[in-house]
Amino acid sequence: MNRETIIETVKDFLSDEFEVDKSKIQPDANLQETLDLDSLDYVDLVVVIEENFGFKVTGEDFVGIATFDDFYTLVEKKLAEK
Amino acid sequence: MLLNKENITEIIPQKAPFVMVDNLISADEHGFKSSFQVRKDNIFFKDEKLQEPALIENIAQTVAAGFGYVDRQVGGEPKLGFIGAISKLKVHALPTLNSEIITIIKHLYQFENVYLVKGENFCKNQLLVECEMKIVVQ
Numbered sequence: 001m002n003r004e005t006i007i008e009t010v011k012d013f014l015s016d017e018f019e020v021d022k023s024k025i026q027p028d029a030n031l032q033e034t035l036d037l038d039s040l041d042y043v044d045l046v047v048v049i050e051e052n053f054g055f056k057v058t059g060e061d062f063v064g065i066a067t068f069d070d071f072y073t074l075v076e077k078k079l080a081e082k
Numbered sequence: 083m084l085l086n087k088e089n090i091t092e093i094i095p096q097k098a099p100f101v102m103v104d105n106l107i108s109a110d111e112h113g114f115k116s117s118f119q120v121r122k123d124n125i126f127f128k129d130e131k132l133q134e135p136a137l138i139e140n141i142a143q144t145v146a147a148g149f150g151y152v153d154r155q156v157g158g159e160p161k162l163g164f165i166g167a168i169s170k171l172k173v174h175a176l177p178t179l180n181s182e183i184i185t186i187i188k189h190l191y192q193f194e195n196v197y198l199v200k201g202e203n204f205c206k207n208q209l210l211v212e213c214e215m216k217i218v219v220q
Contacts (some may be wrong), residue, residue, distance in 0.1 A: 040166045040196055042193050042194070043193045043196050046191055047191055047198070050191075052178055059194045073127070
């Protein structure tokens with residue numbers, strides 16, 4: 001899966017799961033603020049990531065993930081490790 | 083039987099009359115199973131049936147008993163847990179007096195100290211209530 005496909009897939013499931021307009025999901029936008037994530041919402045994020053990409057993420061994986069661009073890089077890395 | 087009516091309150095924080103689980107039948111990494119009998123003196127027994135709040139509480143207390151039991155097995159004290167959220171709640175039926183409720187909890191996901199579980203309770207194989215719960219463990 002190339003980065004472009006990852007970005008489109010992420011936009012689709014995040015906008016659906018967290019009811020956010022796709023136009024707000026920009027590479028340099030803050031992930032937590034844009035999706036209005038609290039600590040409970042991260043479980044939902046973990047669920048949709050596994051449903052869509054087939055890998056699990058842990059709390060450690062989110063260290064240093066601030067923007068959507070960081071998140072796309074994480075997904076790319078995890079997919080490469082599969 | 084892992085825990086019974088006499089010792090389950092050593093594990094869960096609730097006390098009478100708010101105890102909505104009698105016995106912890108099993109507990110492992112996949113989930114927990116409990117039983118509970120509908121009694122007339124239950125505070126949620128109304129119109130000859132046990133009402134929805136008791137069944138939801140029964141699911142939550144099964145989770146608490148299961149996690150508490152597992153904590154004890156590894157030598158720790160039961161941790162305090164809170165219901166963070168309830169979703170996908172469906173009420174199918176309400177049990178009558180003296181019915182035995184069997185509750186099954188499946189672990190779905192864990193992220194840090196937040197657990198997502200699916201809870202279902204049954205009476206004679208009839209599904210009563212199902213929901214997902216996020217439990218925050220201290």
